[in-house]
Amino acid sequence: MVTAAARKTVQKGKLMDFTSTVIVPLLLGSLGIFALFRLLQWARTRAYLQGAVVVITGATSGLGKECAKAFHAAGSKVVLCGRDSEKLKELVQELCAVKNHRKNTHEPHTVVFDLSDTKTVVNAAEEILRALGHVDILINNAGISFRGTIVDTGLDVDKKVMETNYFGPIAFTKALLPSMIKRRQGHIVAISSVQGKISIPFRSAYAASKHATQAFFDCLRAEVEQYDIEVTVVSPGYIQTNLSLNAVTADGSRYGVMDKTTAEGQTAAEVAQVVLNAVGQKKKEVLVAGLTPCLAVYLRNLCPRLFFTLMASRAKKERKVKGS
Ligand SMILES: NC(=O)C1=CN([C@@H]2O[C@H](COP(=O)(O)OP(=O)(O)OC[C@H]3O[C@@H](n4cnc5c(N)ncnc54)[C@H](OP(=O)(O)O)[C@@H]3O)[C@@H](O)[C@H]2O)C=CC1
Numbered sequence: 001m002v003t004a005a006a007r008k009t010v011q012k013g014k015l016m017d018f019t020s021t022v023i024v025p026l027l028l029g030s031l032g033i034f035a036l037f038r039l040l041q042w043a044r045t046r047a048y049l050q051g052a053v054v055v056i057t058g059a060t061s062g063l064g065k066e067c068a069k070a071f072h073a074a075g076s077k078v079v080l081c082g083r084d085s086e087k088l089k090e091l092v093q094e095l096c097a098v099k100n101h102r103k104n105t106h107e108p109h110t111v112v113f114d115l116s117d118t119k120t121v122v123n124a125a126e127e128i129l130r131a132l133g134h135v136d137i138l139i140n141n142a143g144i145s146f147r148g149t150i151v152d153t154g155l156d157v158d159k160k161v162m163e164t165n166y167f168g169p170i171a172f173t174k175a176l177l178p179s180m181i182k183r184r185q186g187h188i189v190a191i192s193s194v195q196g197k198i199s200i201p202f203r204s205a206y207a208a209s210k211h212a213t214q215a216f217f218d219c220l221r222a223e224v225e226q227y228d229i230e231v232t233v234v235s236p237g238y239i240q241t242n243l244s245l246n247a248v249t250a251d252g253s254r255y256g257v258m259d260k261t262t263a264e265g266q267t268a269a270e271v272a273q274v275v276l277n278a279v280g281q282k283k284k285e286v287l288v289a290g291l292t293p294c295l296a297v298y299l300r301n302l303c304p305r306l307f308f309t310l311m312a313s314r315a316k317k318e319r320k321v322k323g324s
Pocket residue numbers: 057058059060061062063064082083084087113114115116141142143144164191192193194235236237238239240241242243244246262265
């Protein structure tokens with residue numbers, strides 16, 4: 001007669017057998033496949049970026065500066081664009097100082113121009129093509145933000161934000177696109193924002209420019225697929241940069257406040273790494289934000305009425321705080 005204790009021992013033994021013959025090999029196998037997949041992804045990204053000509057706008061600070069460091073370290077030939085030649089020179093020195101420790105890095109190029117002046121944008125694109133022959137990856141990163149009520153904001157301010165965040169980047173993209181089409185090769189990145197997908201009060205010009213960016217680059221992606229040109233739209237949430245400090249206000253003056261949300265955002269280096277991986281993996285779009293902004297994006301699409309109510313109450317609260 002088999003006792004209950006003996007039956008239990010047999011069952012335990014079978015379970016251990018099953019664990020060691022099925023579950024453990026399955027787990028190890030999955031882990032191995034995952035590690036191999038990540039290794040292949042890493043190797044593909046490295047091969048894609050090594051020696052690639054990568055043009056980055058707004059390289060003088062924040063996310064653009066960190067992208068410059070990340071792509072330079074990955075072995076790309078970075079072309080740093082900005083308005084301030086001194087800041088660009090300092091960045092080149094910083095990158096070249098790191099170069100001594102790393103193989104396969106290239107001396108960065110710099111191009112000085114203002115994105116809000118379309119003529120200089122086209123000249124800059126020509127200058128880059130003359131100097132380097134082609135562009136593999138264009139990262140449209142530069143931008144400014146805005147704080148103000150719609151009723152108080154002059155149209156010149158709306159235009160300034162649109163010129164910098166929308167018309168400048170699209171003019172630059174259009175100027176470089178024919179050479180990419182000719183080579184049937186290229187990758188265009190637009191740094192948009194969560195506010196390219198949802199609009200929050202007192203950011204009208206900024207949210208409008210980012211919605212326009214999203215729309216333009218979505219159209220572009222579809223139109224250039226036949227030439228094997230990639231388009232990646234990156235939509236970050238708050239990043240610890242000078243964006244809010246440099247934001248323009250209703251009368252065109254500088255906002256000059258480091259918002260708490262910005263100060264508590266992700267680091268620019270973290271987001272730059274996400275941009276680099278998204279490029280390497282040829283992602284079509286990436287939302288790089290915390291849970292609340294991501295939920296807000298879904299809410300806007302799935303339950304717009306609730307989203308609009310939340311935004312109206314946010315506007316009311318913000319007005320009360322400012323006493324206006
Ligand atoms: N910080 C955040 O919370 C978020 C930022 N983003 C986006 O990230 C991008 C980078 O911004 P971020 O790094 O945060 O902000 P920063 O203010 O730190 O950097 C903005 C960059 O854009 C450049 N720039 C501004 N205006 C012009 C112009 N007219 N012509 C040429 N360059 C110009 C600035 O140059 P200069 O040094 O000369 O001023 C600077 O290099 C922007 O597109 C922004 O909308 C998206 C989501 C969140």
